[in-house]
Amino acid sequence: MMLTIYDDTLRSKESIDPAILLISNRTKRPVDILWINYAAKLIRYKTLRSGDEFQMNTFKTHPWIFRDYYTGLLMHVDHKEVFWPEASTDKRPIQHVRIHFPVQSLKTISLWACVQKVRNHNEITQMEIPQTLRNDLQTLFRQFYNHHVMLAQHAQRRQQQHRNQ
Template sequence: MAIKYVEERGLLYEIIGNGEKVLVRSTDSSSRAYLRFTNKTTRPVDIWWRDFRGTRHHYVCLESDAYYDVNTYITHPWEFTDAVTKERYCINNCHIYRPPVNLGGMQFRTNWNITIGVRSLRETCLLALATHIKKAQQVKYLELPKTLECELLKLVNLLHTEVVIDIERP
């Protein structure tokens, strides 16, 4: 059974068996874990850590096939998102990764592959269309239902909008 999460005001809660919400956060810093996160997707991935209050902190953006070494603790939760679309990625089919308890205290680094989770047919089709449609104006010619049109427009704009960084030089 898949773990369910709900996000409220920037905090993430795990829904446990009885329906109770439990804040996703770091809890203890006594048992170390030495990790390597490897991006096995074809997309850039943002790596996030949840602190003791449940606040999410950005660590790094990894390009495809790149890795990032982190020294952490077994109770500290990590998250992975597409740098552009913000789609949640996973390790071992879990959107929230916590190092296994048996890693606590080991003096060597273990590798964990970041992958794309299972997508619905709807998500897969929208993403495939969005990668081929270069201009938002083209979406209206598909004559899709409004809800699909809006979702597709959002994806097209995310994937094909150029980000311009203005660097001031002295």
């Protein structure tokens, strides 16, 4: 459904074929660039503001995802959630990567609007809506909440690094 992303079999492999990327954020939101490392863990590489571009080096066998900084919603490249670079060649030294907002159903848009207004899990269980919608909303709420926990942890690490300097 919404934030399907991947399972733990999706991971970076050998670093043999280099790729140079020019990443463009075509959304109206800041987007996190996340590398899926060799252990299938997400590593935040950079946050790209709306309209900004960024050039980076990577490898053909390294998958990347792009998430809305505020909500954690997966953005797309060529209408796909996971981006796999192509190896750089003499004819195509730089690959242009254009991040765009995914096409969403009215149901998904509505669920996102609801989850941003819900304060806790109990509010969802008390809603008088069909159980399937309640389940979808609970799943999305957990993902939204976990994303915000990750943002808070990231901010704490940055503050700690500044204090240690």
